[in-house]
Amino acid sequence: xxxxxxxxxxxxxxxxxxxxxxxxxxxxxxxxxxxxxxxxxxxxxxxxxxxxxxxxxxxxxxxxxxxxxxxxxxxxxxxxxxxxxxxxxxxxxxxxxxxxxxxxxxxxxxxxxxxxxxxxxxxxxxxxxxxxxxxxxxxxxxxxxxx
Amino acid sequence: xxxxxxxxxxxxxxxxxxxxxxxxxxxxxxxxxxxxxxxxxxxxxxxxxxxxxxxxxxxxxxxxxxxxxxxxxxxxxxxxxxxxxxxxxxxxxxxxxxxxxxxxxxxxxxxxxxxxxxxxxxxxxxxxxxxxxxxxxxxxxxxxxxxxxxxxxxxxxxxxxxxxxxxxxxxxxxxxxxxxxxxxxxxxxxxxxxxxxxxxxxxxxxxxxxxxxxxxxxxxxxxxxxxxxxxxxxxxxxxxxxxxxxxxxxxxxxxxxxxxxxxxxxxxxxxxxxxxxxxxxxxxxxxxxxxxxxxxxxxxxxxxxxxxxxxxxxxxxxxxxxxxxxxxxxxxxxxxxxxxxxxxxxxxxx
Numbered sequence: 001x002x003x004x005x006x007x008x009x010x011x012x013x014x015x016x017x018x019x020x021x022x023x024x025x026x027x028x029x030x031x032x033x034x035x036x037x038x039x040x041x042x043x044x045x046x047x048x049x050x051x052x053x054x055x056x057x058x059x060x061x062x063x064x065x066x067x068x069x070x071x072x073x074x075x076x077x078x079x080x081x082x083x084x085x086x087x088x089x090x091x092x093x094x095x096x097x098x099x100x101x102x103x104x105x106x107x108x109x110x111x112x113x114x115x116x117x118x119x120x121x122x123x124x125x126x127x128x129x130x131x132x133x134x135x136x137x138x139x140x141x142x143x144x145x146x147x
Numbered sequence: 148x149x150x151x152x153x154x155x156x157x158x159x160x161x162x163x164x165x166x167x168x169x170x171x172x173x174x175x176x177x178x179x180x181x182x183x184x185x186x187x188x189x190x191x192x193x194x195x196x197x198x199x200x201x202x203x204x205x206x207x208x209x210x211x212x213x214x215x216x217x218x219x220x221x222x223x224x225x226x227x228x229x230x231x232x233x234x235x236x237x238x239x240x241x242x243x244x245x246x247x248x249x250x251x252x253x254x255x256x257x258x259x260x261x262x263x264x265x266x267x268x269x270x271x272x273x274x275x276x277x278x279x280x281x282x283x284x285x286x287x288x289x290x291x292x293x294x295x296x297x298x299x300x301x302x303x304x305x306x307x308x309x310x311x312x313x314x315x316x317x318x319x320x321x322x323x324x325x326x327x328x329x330x331x332x333x334x335x336x337x338x339x340x341x342x343x344x345x346x347x348x349x350x351x352x353x354x355x356x357x358x359x360x361x362x363x364x365x366x367x368x369x370x371x372x373x374x375x376x377x378x379x380x381x382x383x384x385x386x387x388x389x390x391x392x393x394x395x396x397x398x399x400x401x402x403x404x405x406x407x408x409x410x411x412x413x414x415x416x417x418x419x420x421x422x423x424x425x426x427x428x429x430x431x432x433x434x435x436x437x438x439x440x441x442x443x444x445x446x447x448x449x450x451x452x453x454x455x456x457x458x459x460x461x462x463x464x465x466x467x468x469x470x471x472x473x474x475x476x477x478x479x480x481x482x483x484x485x486x487x488x489x490x491x492x493x494x495x496x497x
Contacts, residue, residue, distance in 0.1 A: 054312060062235050094237070
């Protein structure tokens, strides 16, 4: 599945469609270069799910969590950024197993490549998104992979 | 309370830090200030290495506390201040557990401190700043993880009147540096290159500069820097190394100018609106010389009589002296916490 982002508002449309398709207990991974729009998409998802706060970049803190509206299919949004991790075993630092064990939360992970195969060991449905952008163009292409 | 020595413990993110702060009516003295800086390790790998950081929080905390207490042991302090949040839960717990054990064994009071309040207190560690300490004040907190404007109405009464909606200012420096192929940490690298660069070399956006709010947004700068740098990134491959180096300096200067413009403009207008008597500048990015000088100048020319209160460069990055200082503020108010109940608050808002 593909989605093309032309304008900033398109992130909201993508978030709406995406949320409807997410299985419960889903793990959503976001791949793409610096400045691709990963955190912007997480902010749009948070809006759709009625998060208590507007998500800010979790790069420095590694993890940020947000309570979601009662009407949301998820109780909390857990926003993880693996950007600063150098090895998959760093996930221990994040308290990753603890975060993943929580039921009802939506785990969104930026820079999942840095977690290696740890994600597969979670035994949770993983939705993988990749954001790409041609040089000199503002248009983003978002590819989905559900498994 | 003629004299109080506070043991400060800080493990909220990458650094392990322990301090002993001696506060009396006449003076505030940092007796011990130990930080197990991780920078050399980061440089080796080109990024921060949280695995090393977290693994070492435990042994480092024990080693640094042992070193700080010295032969006096439990007699070296009268109270304990530990960072309870915000931060990474697994990292915060190390410091908190250490603090709890010390409180239990010594029978001395313990207080949980907000990391952000610690940054505010870092300015108070400076004797000149303390002389001019007069509420209400405004603090610009800028670091790798924070970009906040905090209104300090009175002692221990805070309101965040502005903050970043996405990336922190320090993150904007670091990630832009990464896009330009500069080594970690990016902030000092950008500042160094900027010294000989043209601030008008590249036209970068000043996000939300005139939107009327005191909020910031630095996320868009990444895209702008990438697009600005794309045409020049390959210049070196085509043999013009001199042009490549000059463009790099120009982009660094333009980027620093853009970030500083937004930070200073918003701080000044917030200070005017809330009629503050002092402006604090704290956090790791406050080490940036251009930010210090620009803010000092704008306060001098636009806010007559308002004190400029930057923290000493020694205490801008994460440290435990500032945690002990904030702990002192709390203890002075009569606050103390039950060591059995003190816990990590990863999302604690000031």
